[in-house]
Amino acid sequence: MKKVYISICFALVFVMLVAGTGAAALPGTGWWTFYQIQNVGSTTGELTMMAYDSLSSATYSSSSFSFDPGEALAYNPGLLPNYPSGDRIGFTTELPSGFQGSVAISSNVEIVAIAQIGNNTVGTVGSGGNATSFYQGIGGSFADTKVSFPTVKHNFAGQTTTFYVQAAGADANVTITYKMNDGKTYTQTKTILANRMFMFDPLNAGVPAGSTAPAAVNPSLGAATVVSTTGKIAGVVVEHPHTGSPAPFVLSTRGLIGTDSxxxxxxxxxxxxxxxxxxxxxxxxxxxxxxxxxxxxxxxxxxxxxxxxxxxxxxxxxxxxxxxxxxxxxxxxxxxxxxxxxxxxxxxxxxxxxxxxxxxxxxxxxxxxxxxxxxxxxxDSATTKVGLPMVKEMFANSTTGVAVVNVGTDSTYVYATYTDQNGIVRKFRTTEEVAPGAAVSFYTVYKNLNNKFTGLANFSALYGTKNSVVIESDGIQPIVALAQESDQYPWDGLLDVKNYEGFGLK
Structure with a gap:
């Protein structure tokens, strides 16, 4: 059986612990991670999960779970699994409070995944904060021997970046190089065991903190590159307040590799x-x-x-x-x-x-x-088909807007397939073609304002759904897509806004 591997490099924590060589944790407590995996293949598939503790040799496995094309399965540490009657899955032995590490997900079909880190309260996890952020689960095509991060902050304007790097399948001898805007460089080297994670903090490389110099020459602002001399790596950057509890916001995205340039x-x-x-x-x-x-x-x-x-x-x-x-x-x-x-x-x-x-x-x-x-x-990496593992239409107080850009040379209709949490499939398209270089927004589609979309007899049926989505062009024009989830009732301060990048599919 051919397996497709996706790694999610994250700090899955209920109470964050200081890890590594005195690396600073995210500020405050109650951090945790959710993820959702989408079957973007053409057949029913099976998936399994293996979690690796970054602070010990402990590992945690799961049973095998089945899901159909277009469907998605989710892991939420604050809620009990309800598979197979629902979409929530779990580990055979529950991950302990304070777990910090990585998870590898394997399947016999093509899969994509997104992860969400936050400190908001859901079930048994969280600390009552508002901070939430998405990032892409990192498949084999997103792992490389060099990972770039365009932004480094060390208490720059009160914000700091922390870098989570995972050895993707084999041990990796890794060096992170911080190139700051004052022209100086700083490095830190670490050997990371296969599939495990290490957290890099600019503090441990000696990067100056809290400078108020102009941004163009600021020693607390710059960029970073992580290079492995022995094996492929995956990376995620998390930007957060330098101090504060509970942290009011968090930002995250995966590190960039050669094919992203x-x-x-x-x-x-x-x-x-x-x-x-x-x-x-x-x-x-x-x-x-x-x-x-x-x-x-x-x-x-x-x-x-x-x-x-x-x-x-x-x-x-x-x-x-x-x-x-x-x-x-x-x-x-x-x-x-x-x-x-x-x-x-x-x-x-x-x-x-x-x-x-x-x-x-x-x-x-x-x-x-x-x-x-x-x-x-x-x-160069744009495709005619994009996968989005989670798109909400006023589901659990949140909704998702998807911006789709036509990066081709001719106009195209944009086609969407939404598969909701109950397995119901809905297909529709834009009423008008999207011009080259222009974008179309899929936001509160259930309202279908100005008849922007066509193909469903009742668009309002989308209200209250959580969907895995596939977006397609005419099969000729390449497209890219970005999802942004926001709180349905943001004025009550419940949740931070968050983005993730759509996955190009062949």
């Missing part, structure tokens, strides 16, 4: 005071020469609807190994008006003076209801 990268959601949301798009030049980059922004939605479809551009030079941030605060979004939400395409240009260079990027968002982050997509 490209001379053109895409960010599906860039906001300039759109419904209270502001974004910063960090672009890192991973090449060997300076890059002349151009950002092209196509408005997806706006408080002034006449701006929808308008295009704005800006150019900037990024030195080799350096980075820049595209933000309205830096006035480098080409005049993107206030109150707009746009899809962004950044290209390293080929000119007489500059050669195209590989780029990677991440986007941070702050809005009225929290903070979120996601990784930009390489155009």
């Amino acid at each position: 490209g001379t053109t990268i895409i960010a599906p959601t860039i906001k300039n005071a759109f419904n209270g949301g502001m974004t910063g798009f960090s672009v890192l030049n991973t090449g060997t020469g300076s890059a002349l980059v151009e950002i092209v922004l196509t408005v997806t939605n706006a408080s002034n609807t006449s701006l929808i479809g308008k295009v704005y551009k800006h150019q900037e030079v990024i030195p080799a190994g350096g980075s820049t941030v595209f933000s309205s605060f830096r006035d480098n979004l080409g005049g993107l008006p206030t109150g707009t939400f746009a899809a962004a395409v950044v290209t390293s240009l080929d000119t007489v003076t500059y050669d195209p260079q590989p780029l990677v990027g991440t986007v941070n968002e702050t809005n009225n209801f929290g903070k979120a982050t996601y990784s930009a997509f390489s155009k």
Whole structure:
């Protein structure tokens, strides 16, 4: 039986413990991790889980679980499993309180997964906080010997980044290098045993903390690269308040590898005071020469609807190994008006003076209801089919918006298949085609405002559902997709906003 492996590198904790060589834990207590696994194959599959404690030699296994194409299974440490009558699965021996480590999920069908870290209270876990964040489960195609993180913070503006690195299948001799904006570098080396995790904290490499120098030369702000000399690795970055209990927010995304880089990268959601949301798009030049980059922004939605479809551009030079941030605060979004939400395409240009260079990027968002982050997509990795393991339509007080960008050269309809928690399948498409470089938003689809979608007799049946979703183009135009989940009732302070990147499927 062929197996497909996905690793979820995380701190699965009910009360976080200090780990490694004095590495600082996430601030406060009550951190825990949920994950959901989607069957994106064409046949019924089986999956098993194995958890690895990073503080001991202990491992925890599971039984085998069956799920049909399009369906999803979930692990929630705060709620009892209800499989097979429901979608919640668990380990044969329950993970102990204070567990910190990693889990490997294996299946005989193609699978994708997302994980959520948080300190909100669900069942028996959490500390009453509001912090929640998504990141992608890391399959074999996302593991490599080099993982890049465009953003490092060590108490920069009160925020710090922590890096979780997992040895993907074999022991890995790993070095993390922090390149800070003042030009100085710092390193830390660690041998990580197969499938286990280690937490890297900038503190342990001697990175200065709390500098108030300008961002361009700040020693507490920079980028990081993790290199393994012996085996492939997977990585996740978690950004959080430097102190505080319970922490009010958390951001997370997986580390970037070679296939994430490209001379053109895409960010599906860039906001300039759109419904209270502001974004910063960090672009890192991973090449060997300076890059002349151009950002092209196509408005997806706006408080002034006449701006929808308008295009704005800006150019900037990024030195080799350096980075820049595209933000309205830096006035480098080409005049993107206030109150707009746009899809962004950044290209390293080929000119007489500059050669195209590989780029990677991440986007941070702050809005009225929290903070979120996601990784930009390489155009080279875009596919005509995207998997999204969890999309909510007003389910458990939360709803998900999915931004789908057409990165092809011609217009296309966008087709969606939603499979809910009860196995009910619903298929529909956009009423109009999506132009090249433009995006369409799947948000509160159950309302189907302005008849934006067609194909269902009753879109309101989606209300109250938790879905695994597959999005497709016409089979020719490549697309990318980003999911953002927000609290249905955010004004009561329940949950932080959170993003995850859709999975390109063949």
